Amino acid sequence: MSSTTAGTPFPAETMRYIRAQFAQLEHDAHGTARLFFENSGGSLRLRRATERAQEVSLCPESTSRPNEAAQRLARVQHDGEADLLAFFGGEPSGALLHTATASQAMFTVVRTITDNVPGTNIVTTAIEHPSSYDACARYAERTGRELRVAEPDTSTGGIDPAALAALVDTGTSLVSVIATSNITGAITDIPAVVAAVRAKNPAVHIVTDAVQYAPHGVIDAAGWGIDAVNIAPYKMFGDRGNAFTYLSPRLAALDHDRLAGAASTTWNIGSAAPAMYAGFTTIMDYLATIGGAAPEVGRREAITAGLRAIHHHEQALLHTLLEGTTLRPGLRALPGVRVHFADQGIRARDLIVPLTFDNLSCADAVRAYGEHGIVVYERVATSHYSARILHALGLEGIVRVSPLHCHTVEEAEHFLAVTEKIARHAAG
Structure with missing residues (x-):
């Protein structure tokens, strides 16, 4: 044995x-x-996440229509959005961005921050996924800001919060830090990073790539005090071709690409894909089942x-x-x-x-x-x-x-x- x-x-x-x-x-x-x-x-x-997404994807209705079938689809999307907020631990007044990939979302978030938040430098780390590192490098160059890069601790393969915060000053507009390295496996102490960074610059925007971290640990966006965090369901037992990002209320309110008639905090452009939300809800159902929490607990508690x-x-x-x-x-x-x-x-x-x-x-x-x-x-x-x-x-x-x-x-x-x-x- x-x-x-x-x-x-x-x-x-x-x-x-x-x-x-x-x-x-x-x-x-x-x-x-x-x-x-x-x-x-x-x-x-x-299996069930893919099957459920396929079931919903066969429905031809638009969620904006008044017929019963369309309204069922609207409820699927609503339930999925509620599950995303529960999973992220986000504030209800925050926003959700649905994209084809998590990398696409990271470029969108970094560009929006650099377009709206003045500063002289951007801080990131040498172990970031290319989607976040390259986005920071691209928009630092386009806006004439210095890119400051925290080196990893070669004994742990991770990032020391103090070493990252040492690069932050009053001119820092953005800090991008990965939650878990998909090469070393090191988990970043995000609360410690946020505390150390905000001690140097309380106004700085902090974004986190949690694609690798998401299927293995609890995300607490509001509790951590971060402004954006992205996930990709294909890394957490779901399908490829979709990703979700949570945006804090202050980030959601920044000027960003949107349709003229949309609410100021709406980030999704065009029709939603209810099937993707259905698949995500099925994953959350699975997490709630294997967690064994009492039936009367809330959705967030069951997921965590x-x-x-x-x-x-x-x-x-x-x-x-x-x-x-x-x-x-x-x-x-x-x-x-x-x-x-x-x-x-x-x-x-x-x-x-x-x-x-x-x-x-x-x-x-x-x-x-x-x-x-x-x-x-x-x-x-x-x-x-x-x-x-x-x-x-x-x-x-x-x-x-x-x-x-x-x-x-x-x-x-x-x-x-x-x-x-x-x-x-x-x-x-």
Whole structure:
């Protein structure tokens, strides 16, 4: 019997329910058995979320029409918007922006802030996703502002709030900081960042990329005191092709692109897509179910209970991968394998393990895992998505291992056995 000393795995009955909800969990679309540990490139999909979105997408009605079918669609969208505010922990007077991608939303938000908020500089970090870093760089150049970049702590792979705040002054109009690095797995202490930044400049606008963080932890936009936070449902068990961003009341009120007849805080241009809201609500239903909160609690409380249960289970998986179990040694104990940024402890980490092999390139390691039926991915400096981040961390590449809460301790043990075999074979 395997065991773990950190985190709290889901009970067996809950785990059976969870695994039954996901499509292609144990086999790919062609029926080939596999272990999908590449969820930071997307995520395994909830069957019902996709099915529900498809059901709604078949409806031809417009939500603005008075007939009953149209009004049902309007209620679907209304419920989805309410669920988004509950998920984000946003203020009711804030706004929601629906875009095709989270990257598109980040460019829109950064441009709007720089168009409206005077300043001499923009502050961001070297480990931002290109959508936020490049948006900051682009609009800093267009508006003649200095781009100030906080370097990461190379021992943790994350951002020190004090180091970021040290770059802020009275001329800073915007701070952009990622909630979780999709390469190192380091979680940023957003409340600490906000406190440190606003101590230097209380008026600064702070935006957060939470695409990687969203499926693993609780977002609290109002409690954190941030002005914008974006998510992408394809990273949290849903479909590609849509993303959502929460905007604080003061950001929502800034002048922005909108139809002339729309309310001043309306950010969506054109007709809504009720199917996308339906899919999101289904994801929230799932979170509420696995969280096991009492039926009488509010929607926000039920959603956060599910996310906290996910976090506890994923902490157990992360501990298993790093430290092993009574049956298997962990990655940190395997000869020829190096786990990066593991010394910070697991509580400040998402379920991402960046590793390298002493005697094997990242690309060859990914191929070796594939030969054993395990899907992982390499993030290498030849990719524009990864180069700046890796170089800031002093690396040329890593093998990124990213399971999900639907995986088991036993599957983590299987991964450890395969890794030991690959390392031993590479050493000759």
